[in-house]
Amino acid sequence: xxxxxxxxxxxxxxxxxxxxxxxxxxxxxxxxxxxxxxxxxxxxxxxxxxxxxxxxxxxxxxxxxxxxxxxxxxxxxxxxxxxxxxxxxxxxxxxxxxxxxxxxxxxxxxxxxxxxxxxxxxxxxxxxxxxxxxxxxxxxxxxxxxxxxxxxxxxxxxx
Numbered sequence: 302x303x304x305x306x307x308x309x310x311x312x313x314x315x316x317x318x319x320x321x322x323x324x325x326x327x328x329x330x331x332x333x334x335x336x337x338x339x340x341x342x343x344x345x346x347x348x349x350x351x352x353x354x355x356x357x358x359x360x361x362x363x364x365x366x367x368x369x370x371x372x373x374x375x376x377x378x379x380x381x382x383x384x385x386x387x388x389x390x391x392x393x394x395x396x397x398x399x400x401x402x403x404x405x406x407x408x409x410x411x412x413x414x415x416x417x418x419x420x421x422x423x424x425x426x427x428x429x430x431x432x433x434x435x436x437x438x439x440x441x442x443x444x445x446x447x448x449x450x451x452x453x454x455x456x457x458x459x460x
Contacts, residue, residue: 304375325382326405328375335393339445342372342388350377352363355369355390360422373401383407386415396424415442 329351331341345351353371360366373388387402403417406448421436 324407324411326384326407328384328386328405328415331445332415333445334440334442336440338440340442342371342373345375351375351388353388357392358397364394369393375405398422413444415440417442 320370327341329344331339333339338356339358340353340355342353348404351373353373355371356368357366369390369392371388371390373386375384375386382402383406384408385402387400392398392399392400399419400422401417401419403415406414406416408414417436419440419441421438423434424437425431425434
């Protein structure tokens with residue numbers, strides 16, 4: 302009996318690893334980054350395209366922050382379990398655009414995260430000011446559980 306229990310205990314991590322390896326990271330849904338910005342991504346279509354909305358928690362402008370549209374594409378040709386993607390956010394409250402590229406990851410506990418790098422381009426008045434027009438950064442997004450985008454934006458705008 303002891304050998305059977307011991308064998309089952311040894312096999313448990315392998316079964317758990319196999320179960321988590323079968324899960325696919327899904328891009329659609331609501332996400333929050335480490336700065337408190339929220340986004341919702343629609344279902345990804347057959348060609349890999351998607352749309353959504355983004356509510357940033359940080360900005361360099363004094364204007365009121367508004368929800369901004371996003372449009373992107375996921376590399377779905379390979380049907381990978383941890384797909385790469387890219388999307389553009391055209392900010393509705395400033396003269397700037399941000400492009401994000403990243404990958405959707407699933408950890409051993411089944412938790413999803415989006416590891417991204419971004420470039421923000423703001424409008425400048427002349428070619429001589431071009432040196433200060435582009436910013437670069439990274440963000441990690443985690444899935445928002447049990448809360449939809451409107452509730453999330455309402456709680457953020459109340460701050």
